[in-house]
Amino acid sequence: MDYTLLFVQVLNGLQLGLLLFLVASGLTLVFGILDFVNLAHGSIYMIGAFICASLTFVLGNFLWAVLVALPLTGLVGYAVELLVARRLYDKDHLDHVLGTFGLLLVLDTLAHMIWGPAGITVPLPAWLDGQIELFEGANIPVFRLLIIGTGLAVAAGLFWLVNYTRLGMLIRAGASNRTMVSALGIDIQTLFALVFALGAMLAGLAGMLISPITGATIGMGGQIIITAFVVIIIGGIGSMKGAFIAAVLIGLIDTLGRSFLDSLFELVMSENAAETAAPAVSAMMIYILMAIILAVKPQGLFPPKVR
């Protein structure tokens, strides 16, 4: 077993997990408080990446671009809430799925029209582009460490926001009984819009952080949204803690599965068979995990207490 490689892959898995958490936290927030299924959440992730990519070329610096793109993505989220999502809240989940599927097609096509089909590669400033040698043989790109750091910081910030601030109190109250919250004189409409914009900013941030690695591309939203849904299903829909644990779990399992499953399989089967089976099994692994968890706990690891 190559422990250096294992260490590097664990870090990669952690990075994927934290990015997933950024997307899934917005989904789970919006679902928890609004009871709203949003397939278009992935499109906002994509739009965040594209806005940031464009701004990187305008402002000449990736970090400045992120700072400007964040509120812009929040605005996009706010507009989406105002124009479409708000009208869907009192309909059933089937309507949410269909309506936001339509929204996803609209947003993806708009991005295609604005930014073209090819996607954009985002350059990093020189000091972020290098690698750090953490110990003998383990070279980690600085930017990946930055992603992990940002992800952990945002997770901590969200935890603080939800548990220790007035806004967080309202969010938690709204999640358990929104009629009561509005009866107590809270402007629930504004609260909803705020939560929606916050979720959009989180997803957008994830898109911005990944864009220097994979580039901003048209299909990126549709790819991550399914995994993000798997995350919130495993974690228990509406639970921030569940989303965090499930996201890191899935990030690690997916990354480690892709890199080590073939050597594991070679212990029990021929090299040839292992090379065929490993990619197939690792591609399905997170879904198998989800199936097992749901077979045991149909409402996920941390089911909502009040619904």
Add this chain to the structure above:
Amino acid sequence: MKNMTKTSWATLICMVVLAVFPPYFLLHGQAFYMDLATRLVILGIAAVSLNLILGYGGMVSFGHAAFIGLGAYAVGIPSHHATWGGFDLIASYNGLFQLALAIVIAAVFALITGAISLRTKGVYFIMITMAFSQMAFFLFQSLDVYNGDDGLTIDVRSEFPFINLDSPMQLYGLSYGSLVAAMLLVKTIVNSRFGMVLQGAKDNNERMVTLGYNTYFYRLTAYVISGTMCGYAGFLLGNFTTFISPDMMHWTRSGELMFMVILGGASTALGPILGSSVFILMEEILSSFTIFWHLPFGLMLIGLVLFVRGGLMGLLKGKGK
């Protein structure tokens, strides 16, 4: 014929139009319309199968495209091996064998995923069915033996005694006959005691459970029937397009199937056919104008959800419902 309602007249007219016009166009050298109609009818079967569980059973499956893909690969994989060698056990052009394979695989996949998915409800069910279909999607995407993402070309269509699927007319005949059979099957199921329990469980599950029905079992059975029918539609689609790829199972395909059912009108006999007709025509017309046809399509979806209750069949029946 006096006591026929407006909707049964509409059904009759639709089915007659589908029976008469495509062959007529083909005989007059307009093969394009025949192609369109064949795709419409095959997707219609898939939509009818989805309607059984979504409309009548209240199970919102967001992963039905997986069954189409499985059915299509049940044609493609044996055919691929028969052409290129290897895997002698399943290498075959025999249509009956491929059909049996499609049905068994779709049924087993439905049984396993259904048994797990049906333990959940509501939005969990929607998402878990979607996730399972993505699982199938990624599985076939990662199988390099079958060209992964690039897909498989079916060089030889399924070989049946008496029927030649290479003839567009006979393929259409088979598809059309299957659609009629599928509609009759769903109608029979819905009106049977089994169907009554299914619909009762949709309206109020607790009540049916209290009455002593094991609703889980009823739902699972319906789910397997629906999945198997959809796998059959995939079998036909594979033979029609002669090209299959994981893209057939992508979750957006499942979304389109759902759109057909809802647009036409869920839990109506004709709704899925109307929905698939509108979808196919729209796709064909809009995409001939612009490559950005998903934009008006998406806007229509949003409009459908916001403003149209009960789909096209709802409009047909009037506001009485």
